[in-house]
Amino acid sequence: MNSNVFDVIILGTGPAGLQAAIHAVRSKASVLVLGKQHKSSLYRAHIENYCCLSKVDGETLLQDGRKQAEHFGAKFLDEDAVEIKQADSWFHIKVESGKEIRSRAIIFALGIFRNKLNVRGEKELLGRGVSYCVDCDANFYRDEPVAVAGSESAALTGALTLLFYTKEVHLVCPKLEATEALAKQIRESPIQLHEGRNVKQILGENEFLSR
Numbered sequence: 566m567n568s569n570v571f572d573v574i575i576l577g578t579g580p581a582g583l584q585a586a587i588h589a590v591r592s593k594a595s596v597l598v599l600g601k602q603h604k605s606s607l608y609r610a611h612i613e614n615y616c617c618l619s620k621v622d623g624e625t626l627l628q629d630g631r632k633q634a635e636h637f638g639a640k641f642l643d644e645d646a647v648e649i650k651q652a653d654s655w656f657h658i659k660v661e662s663g664k665e666i667r668s669r670a671i672i673f674a675l676g677i678f679r680n681k682l683n684v685r686g687e688k689e690l691l692g693r694g695v696s697y698c699v700d701c702d703a704n705f706y707r708d709e710p711v712a713v714a715g716s717e718s719a720a721l722t723g724a725l726t727l728l729f730y731t732k733e734v735h736l737v738c739p740k741l742e743a744t745e746a747l748a749k750q751i752r753e754s755p756i757q758l759h760e761g762r763n764v765k766q767i768l769g770e771n772e773f774l775s776r
């Protein structure tokens with residue numbers, strides 16, 4: 566990287582950061598993208614619901630997006646921002662190596678944080694049977710036994726949705742915390758309710774999901 570001064574610095578190399586980079590650099594802004602691609606939540610995903618791409622893995626898609634942005638002139642630095650200050654109409658961004666970079670604008674494309682169980686196997690099996698989005702991933706579990714962990718409405722409605730895909734749905738929760746109507750719907754459904762239980766560990770095979 567030759568310069569420490571950019572029109573736009575983008576924090577995040579996931580799809581949001583890459584798309585922002587492509588638009589900004591094509592508008593003739595000088596652009597630096599910060600962040601680590603392997604930390605994008607898409608990195609380990611197996612994607613089959615993107616229009617015009619029948620099947621692709623997240624790592625390939627992200628690498629292609631980076632090449633596309635680089636083709637138009639965007640620069641990348643595989644480091645996280647650790648400090649941001651504003652002075653004299655500039656943003657001063659310090660990265661992990663201690664280097665300081667200046668920009669006129671910052672775009673935050675940092676993704677989202679998902680609630681985790683923080684149990685053994687959860688991280689290792691992400692994208693290999695562990696999911697955080699029923700609407701995105703239910704089709705992977707068609708006709709397979711599925712367990713949903715969670716007490717609140719998102720988990721409960723997710724478990725009900727899964728019944729459209731598979732007969733064997735388990736709901737594991739310390740206590741149902743939903744409206745009476747939703748709790749009743751769960752109790753009267755074929756869902757196997759394991760109330761008063763917590764997930765302690767997730768065991769599974771190390772295979773990418775594919776349908």
Ligand SMILES: Cc1cc2nc3c(=O)[nH]c(=O)nc-3n(C[C@H](O)[C@H](O)[C@H](O)COP(=O)(O)OP(=O)(O)OC[C@H]3O[C@@H](n4cnc5c(N)ncnc54)[C@H](O)[C@@H]3O)c2cc1C
Nearest residue numbers: 577578579580581600601604605606607610645646675676
């Ligand atoms: C297992 C799994 C499967 C999925 N499957 C699909 C699918 O099939 N189809 C689909 O559409 N979506 C899928 N998703 C969702 C998809 O991954 C997200 O919607 C998408 O990645 C969000 O993009 P983003 O750019 O907002 O954030 P992310 O891709 O999460 O990127 C966030 C970026 O911010 C960076 N960052 C964080 N802190 C800093 C910092 N201090 N400085 C610089 N950079 C920082 C990270 O390094 C990362 O590059 C899946 C997600 C998971 C977990």
